[in-house]
Amino acid sequence: MTRTAEEIHSQSLVVDLHADTPMWMTLGYDVGVRHEPPFPHNAWGFHVDLPRAREGGLDAQFFGLVSPPWRLLRPATVVGWQLDALERAERRYPDRLLLASTAAEVRRARAEGKLAGLRGIEGAHALEGDLSRAAHFAGRGVVYVGLLHFHENQAGRPAHGRGVDDSQGLTSHGRELVDELNRLRVMVDLTHVNRKGFLEAARRSRAPVLVSHTTILGAHRHWRGIDDEQIRAVADTGGCVGVMFASEFLGGGRGVEDVCRHVEHLLDVGGEGVPALGSDFDGMITPAAGLPDVTGLPGLTETLHRRGLTERQLEKLLGENALRVLEEVRGS
Numbered sequence: 001m002t003r004t005a006e007e008i009h010s011q012s013l014v015v016d017l018h019a020d021t022p023m024w025m026t027l028g029y030d031v032g033v034r035h036e037p038p039f040p041h042n043a044w045g046f047h048v049d050l051p052r053a054r055e056g057g058l059d060a061q062f063f064g065l066v067s068p069p070w071r072l073l074r075p076a077t078v079v080g081w082q083l084d085a086l087e088r089a090e091r092r093y094p095d096r097l098l099l100a101s102t103a104a105e106v107r108r109a110r111a112e113g114k115l116a117g118l119r120g121i122e123g124a125h126a127l128e129g130d131l132s133r134a135a136h137f138a139g140r141g142v143v144y145v146g147l148l149h150f151h152e153n154q155a156g157r158p159a160h161g162r163g164v165d166d167s168q169g170l171t172s173h174g175r176e177l178v179d180e181l182n183r184l185r186v187m188v189d190l191t192h193v194n195r196k197g198f199l200e201a202a203r204r205s206r207a208p209v210l211v212s213h214t215t216i217l218g219a220h221r222h223w224r225g226i227d228d229e230q231i232r233a234v235a236d237t238g239g240c241v242g243v244m245f246a247s248e249f250l251g252g253g254r255g256v257e258d259v260c261r262h263v264e265h266l267l268d269v270g271g272e273g274v275p276a277l278g279s280d281f282d283g284m285i286t287p288a289a290g291l292p293d294v295t296g297l298p299g300l301t302e303t304l305h306r307r308g309l310t311e312r313q314l315e316k317l318l319g320e321n322a323l324r325v326l327e328e329v330r331g332s
Contacts (some may be wrong), residue, residue, distance in 0.1 A: 005305035015319035017242035018213035020283040022082035047281035047293040056294040060116040067123035075125040103327035123149030144187035156197040169196040202233035209239040213278030218265040220251030242278015246285035256290035
């Protein structure tokens with residue numbers, strides 16, 4: 001007997017690999033209170049909070065810690081503020097939020113009816129060129145580090161933004177950083193890395209890598225996407241790729257059906273062990289029509305089910321792939 005999409009969603013462990021909510025939390029955003037996005041078309045932020053996460057059936061949220069390259073603020077300090085904000089929220093809402101760093105803790109949070117909050121740095125600018133900072137942030141619960149963001153740093157060059165240079169791969173520091181993250185059992189996130197550096201990092205890593213939030217070039221040609229060779233490179237490591245919900249990068253009608261097209265191409269090229277959710281909620285995006293905030297997740301499952309994804313494919317996409325990579329890198 002086949003299950004309905006509603007049953008699949010409610011019974012699956014649902015994981016999102018990237019939302020930038022802590023950036024807003026440092027400005028006073030209360031993650032424990034239900035919000036309505038104040039901006040036109042729900043752009044920019046106010047997409048994730050604990051009440052709506054429960055309504056959307058979300059079990060685990062990887063919170064991206066933005067690592068700005070601004071000279072006025074040290075990136076390590078800004079990331080520290082975001083970690084502090086998450087820890088304050090856990091203390092304030094202990095019955096609804098559990099900060100996690102392992103798959104076992106994610107499962108425990110779900111069993112206790114809490115959202116598992118995981119922490120990942122977006123851009124190694126936060127390390128400020130010092131490999132020892134990777135251990136510092138790992139000690140504070142960070143489970144992935146993205147090598148780049150929209151600006152170059154000591155690790156390499158971005159796919160888009162300041163310092164773009166497609167002829168350059170990882171620097172010697174970037175290669176050492178991949179090795180150090182492997183040693184620390186911290187996941188290597190290849191989002192925002194230029195193509196040459198991306199492929200180099202995937203080949204170098206001794207553990208599964210991930211792309212926490214991206215679109216797929218095979219579904220829509222855009223600088224924000226990754227191509228089939230990059231997808232296969234991630235698959236070869238045993239890693240996963242989170243598909244974004246940002247309408248500006250999806251093409252087509254910029255709705256939930258377009259998110260599905262990106263998932264389907266990723267599935268076709270990488271296999272069912274690769275696709276994951278990587279919304280980029282709260283990341284200064286306009287979400288796809290039909291996915292205005294985290295409450296739209298059941299509707300995405302319904303649309304994918306209607307378009308022909310099997311129950312097993314949906315379970316893996318919704319959370320099993322992300323949780324498997326977490327477990328393989330971090331241990332149980």
